[in-house]
Amino acid sequence: MLGFVLRRLGFAVVTLLAVLTLVFFVIRILPGDPTVVILGDQASAQSIALLRERMGLDQPIALQYLQFLGGALRGDWGTSLVSGRPVIQEVLNVLPHTLELTAVALVLGVVLGLPAGVWAAVNRNRIPDYVTRVVSLLGLSAPAFVSGIVLLLVFAIVLRWFPVISGGQGTTPLERLRDLALPALNLALIMAAYVTRVTRSSMLEVLSQDYVRTAMAKGASGFAIVWRHALRNCLIPVVTVVGLYLGILIGNSVLTEIVFNRPGLGKLIVGALNQRDYTMLQGMMVIYTLIVVLVNLATDLVYGLIDPRVQYK
């Protein structure tokens, strides 16, 4: 297994290099120019050209690529074209916020979704099943910004339990949790919807297996049958979805970040994109890829923990 992990990480290096190259060239093909963003719309063509020269954007793209690669390999990710701050630092500034939000959302999503899915499966085609179906889809059909505003209206304006601005400035754990509650819930709703549905489906499959009958014969309670015997067997698709969503979440939480006024990677990348901040985008994409690769590696390892029959070849 260790060998498997090492091999995967070895491949990940290749993947990262590929992403790096891809991103480097692709964003330079994109229309839009960072210099216009930096100089503003009054800038003349001359001053734009001047700035391009100063930033080295006028050099042959292959040369730029080599320079960038050299720097990247030495750990120098360059500085943001727009703000002039080091890319690494910008990312590290917001990364904790993203990780914290994602982690809490993940936990919430699973805590909400898994029991709901199990409940639906156990009560297949009865009221609880219909209720969870509709409710979970509610979370899914309303885009993050709509559900976010609804949450704010209810919990921050009407009930006044939480602040509208949850910037994540809290210092005590309780304050941080308070800041996190609504945005995490907002992200968790979508995740919970997926988890619920997948759990239900795979639970149905598992509940008809012979070993569930064995558990019954032992006199296991309904609870033990579901949570001890069936759940683990139906967890693989659930873990897949969770892992998948974790990867997607980190990139796609921008709407939630914006609505709840939280810093995060999502905002950073959308900002960088809107400003065509090449260096920033490059650095961010590498971080993203790294996260996705790690999350997926973790998912694969969890498969093995869940099901001993899974082999890492």
Add this chain to the structure above:
Amino acid sequence: MLLAGNALRFTGKALTSNPTTLVGAIIFVAIVVLAILAPYISPYDPVAQRITIRLQGPSWEHWLGTDYYGRDILSRLLHGARYSLVIGILSITLAVILGSLIGLIAGYFGGRIDIVIMQVMDVVLAFPALILGIILVAVLGASVTNIIIAIAFTAVPAFARIARAPVMTLREREFVQAGYALGFSDLRIMFRHILPNIVPEIIVMASLWMATAVRTEASLAFIGLGIAPPTPTWGGMVREGFENILDSYSVALFPSLAVLVLVLALNLIGDGLRDAIDPKVGTNS
């Protein structure tokens, strides 16, 4: 052909065996019919602006209210259904087919093939939909086909992972080994024996991912890879509605509800299909 026959049979079984599936199917057909009939049954021109009656709530004249430009929301919903249905369904179908195929191959062969394929998928997955979208606009230009491609593209790695996971355990099952023993080719084992066993999960995810597809369409519209205004789409309507949500809830609410109803219908159908192809459904109490 065989598969198509099976599909028909299962659809029939799904519809007849479970009333909720039938409900789902009826809703879905209704949406499709409404979409087709949109030009004839819409009370108003979906693009005609009436600036004096902007952002109004539901009324007798405008059942679902009016939008930011005073356009009739109901009419826009009806017309928008056409694009949203086509985009949503086609893109998800595309993604499901491609993704499951990739996941199947990766999970089945495992080892190096798996690592390489899944790392490629990871790369695609790592690109946020927005960035992918912009790249695609830049490369392909904006058109309905390209939106479908873009949405499918973002969903392919997801379905690859969804398909691959169960394959990894299925390939160790004895009936797969029995297939080897019978001299079946890898292709046959993959498609005839493993695939049907992962279909339930895929169906469930696919019917869910529709919602994501409609939303992705909205965010792609945001960066320009969308149906250009004033043509209505549900995703676009939701996005517009969001900007004015504090002024009028109905602009965001009704398209969201429409998405909900569509996804619900598809999920009911999906569940029914899932059960229909599950030979053991309801075996244990």
Add this chain to the structure above:
Amino acid sequence: QTLTIAVPGNDMATLDPHRASATLDKNVINWMFNGLVRTAPGQFSLETIEPDIAESWTTSADGLTWTFNLRQDVTCQRDYGPLTASDVVYSLKRAASPETSSYAGDYAAFERIEAIDDHTVEIGLAHPVPSMLGLLVPFNGGSIVCEAAGTELGEDFGRNPVGTGPFAFAEYQSQQFVRLVANDGYFRGTPEIKEILFRYLGSDSSRDLAFQSGEVDLVNGRFEQSWLDRTAQLPDTTVSVLGPYELHQLHLNMNQPPLDDIRVRQAIAHAVDRAGLVAFRGEMLTREATSVIPSGYLGYEAQDLPEYDPEKARALLAEAGYPDGIDLKTVQTTLPAMLTTMEVVQAQLAEVGIRLNFELVDHPTFHEQIRQDLSQVVYYGAARLPVADIFLTQFFDSNSIVQTPGAVTNFSHCDVADAEIEAARTEIDPERQKELWAEAQRKIVEALCAVPLYEMGQPYAWNNKVQFAYPLAGSLNLSPMIDETTRLVD
């Protein structure tokens, strides 16, 4: 006392006044810097210019030599010591250098910037500049920075700005806020407000909700009448639209058929219903455009713009050989405030058979593509230093035509008023200068290089706790002036 301000946007780019081009950055710079002169507090018109760091000034008869006497009590923030003439010289040279400034072009005529003594600065010009003092207000290049800080911080200055204004930079949290603290040594007195929290709240709705919940005292709103109406209903709230007003117009690419035909351009002009657009955007927020430069600018003169007359528009199209209407391509940004207007324009033009086909792209792409001549109709809103020259030069002078070396924002390939613009630039006689500018405007309107739509101000709302000592008309940096006199009451 903390004043919390919320603005739409997600992050700060730079707070270097000579670099900053984003409105949100200028908003903050507004409270940190002084110029040699300034517009009166709460005002943005150059007619109100009054002393700031400079106590007094003199001009030579030819208008080429300007001498400024500086106040002696000005100190730099954050212990960078007293401000002297050398700081001013450093600062203006910095603003004039393309290496350090985005506005170097504005200062091209500055031949000589010298410190005569510790508190006297002399500027020598190569040729007269239409509004010399306008270049010295704390806006764009006019902000005075402290030399010691500038040289010490170098590239970092944008994240660590040091000025002389009422508020000093204290902290920046990326994607969240900039925090300013009162500059206790401000030469006009210690500010009443001790701290300003300038928050980036990108979501319109949550920004409104934060204001509604009292977490924010002052909020930059949406460009919507409905926003003003709704916000005005909140208790203890003042809503206001601040200047300067941006002029929004359609630039028609006269180089390309069918827009090269004046009748087609006239048809468009007659098809646009300015009143309808104002009704759409809101009476309080917008007013009908009256010329091709914003009203109130030095040199502005109201023009007779083509009336809304769809019949005539159709007739003109038919006359030009397009009885079935025309198709026009426009590259359009997805920025909501701009897109919505264009959707209304699109509907209006459609009435007479002009089909405006959108090519939706994201904002940076929009900026690039309109500069590549890819859009037949360019919808653009802008405000500049309120002098006719700058606006006319950037949008209508043939030197600024896109895709040329000197390109700025002349999207329409307009060249009909080159002579007048050029002549006015160096004209010393103010009356004659104004005539030239008026003539230029007339010609541009007549040739229909652009179809002016409306002018739009900055919507703001604040809690009545915030009290301004003077009426607010606006500010060049587009944020309400907050200085030593602004108070928060309970």
Add this chain to the structure above:
Amino acid sequence: MSEPVLSVDNLRIAFGKSEVVKGVSFTLAAGKTLALVGESGSGKSVTALSIMRLLPAKSRVSGSVRLAGTDMLALDGRQLRKARGSLAGMIFQEPMTSLNPVLRVGDQVAEALRYHTQLSPAEAKQEVLRLFDRVRIPDAARRYTEFPHTFSGGMRQRVMIAMALACKPRLLIADEPTTALDVTIQAEILGLLAELQRETGTSVLFITHDMGVVAEIADDVLVMRRGELLEQGAVRQIFAAPQHAYTRDLLAAVPRLGDMTAHEGPMRFRPRASAPAAPAKPQRPEQDAPILEVKDLVTRFRVRSGMFGRHTGNVHAVDGVSFAIKRGETLALVGESGCGKSTTGRSILRLNAPTSGEVRFEGENVLASSGEDLRRIRRQMQMIFQDPYGSLDPRQTIGSAIAEPIRVHGIASGSEVEDRVAHLLGRVELDPSSANRFPHEFSGGQRQRICIARSLALDPRLVIADEAVSALDVSIKAQVTDLMLDLQEDLGLAYLFISHDMAVVERISHRIAVMYLGRIVEIGPRAAVIGSPTHPYTRRLLAAVPVADPSARRERRTDRVAEELRSPIRPLDYSSPPASYRQVTPGHFVLEDA
């Protein structure tokens, strides 16, 4: 006599329209053993399941089932849970799929204890280890933490037995609990059951096809066919004077070890009805080149332990096995459960990756071939898996499962395929109309037959039959073995026949190989091995074969076999001693003790 522990009255069970149990009534007294025998698919398992209320939801049950005075059919959830496991324990017919694949084996057993006793986790574990020892699972402490898929069929069955016995239930329902066990271990398990019965007065409902076992342990016997109870009575009476014709047939068909001493080569149960397809008898096998040659085959599985799955040892499942099978020959592979028989079979087909050795099929190197070649070889070399249920695709109807290889290999097409499928089903005594049902809708024996039919569909040259007839009642078993012999006669088919049933082995094989701990300890012509067993294990094995005669009931052994249980798990650095054989008589070899 006291109140019966179990009384079933007019039990009826139906799936959809078809009634599979049609009014069955019987009682079972405390401490007694009731054997339920009968045709495969006659409703034995279903009856047993209904007692525990474990039938699928879509079944309908009527009648009454009283267990220790409680009306099982009337219990609500909580009462039912208490009753299950403590009142009645059950050993399921299919041990392969009845264990939870993701839970550790030991924990699955301990769980039963936790539900019904007050034992602490540590005590429960101790108890489980003790049970594992008693059901003869070697290296119990290590096996405790392993997962079911690393267990051989017989080992899983023993785990199931341990689980059912854990709480010393009043009633033990054992549904063919020893089919996957070799006779030595079977004898021990039967002894264990008897001991338990003595200690706790447990009653046993024992479903089996092995009349020998019935004769040895049953007090009373029930005979079922097609959902109906044909006959019931005391065991001696049934054996001595069967009333019903079916019972008589059943008993007549029972093969007895030693029946064949006078006969050379395999022998059919019933004379062949039709003339052989091929007029000329195929050549005697000896004269032919071997169709399969296995040389020094070694297959090891890694043993991992700890958090990071460190490789700490190896299961030497197959440890240097060599043999050859000629065309038209049957080699029986017998041996202790868990000794590596299935692994040998799977390794030959490359379903496991052998560690080393050589496998040649008709001269072709199987271990070196791949892709199309491998498929071609596999097609000619079929395997009937020990776990029939697991080896059927749950989403494929059995008709399509049998038709698929026919289509794939182009053996037939169009409607011919259906005819063939129907024909094959008929030959294994299944109703062709059941072709469109799914595997889970069949009884254990029916599934086994489906797998046999499927493997024969391809006209293979060699069939590896892993416990292929273990779940069949004697009469169908006779029919299926006859079928196999017919095919051998007609087509020169060769078999590697893995079985625990020595009587059947004697009938069907030309030669016998006896395996023990991954090695062949004795191999030779059938008559020689059975007639003059040389290796001590072979002797033990033959001595343990139950005899289908209740009057000849031996004293049940309750003491432990003197020899220590041996486990095939070895440390990493272990290297097996070379195997050397001594020839006893021509062709009869015995492993020399190292």
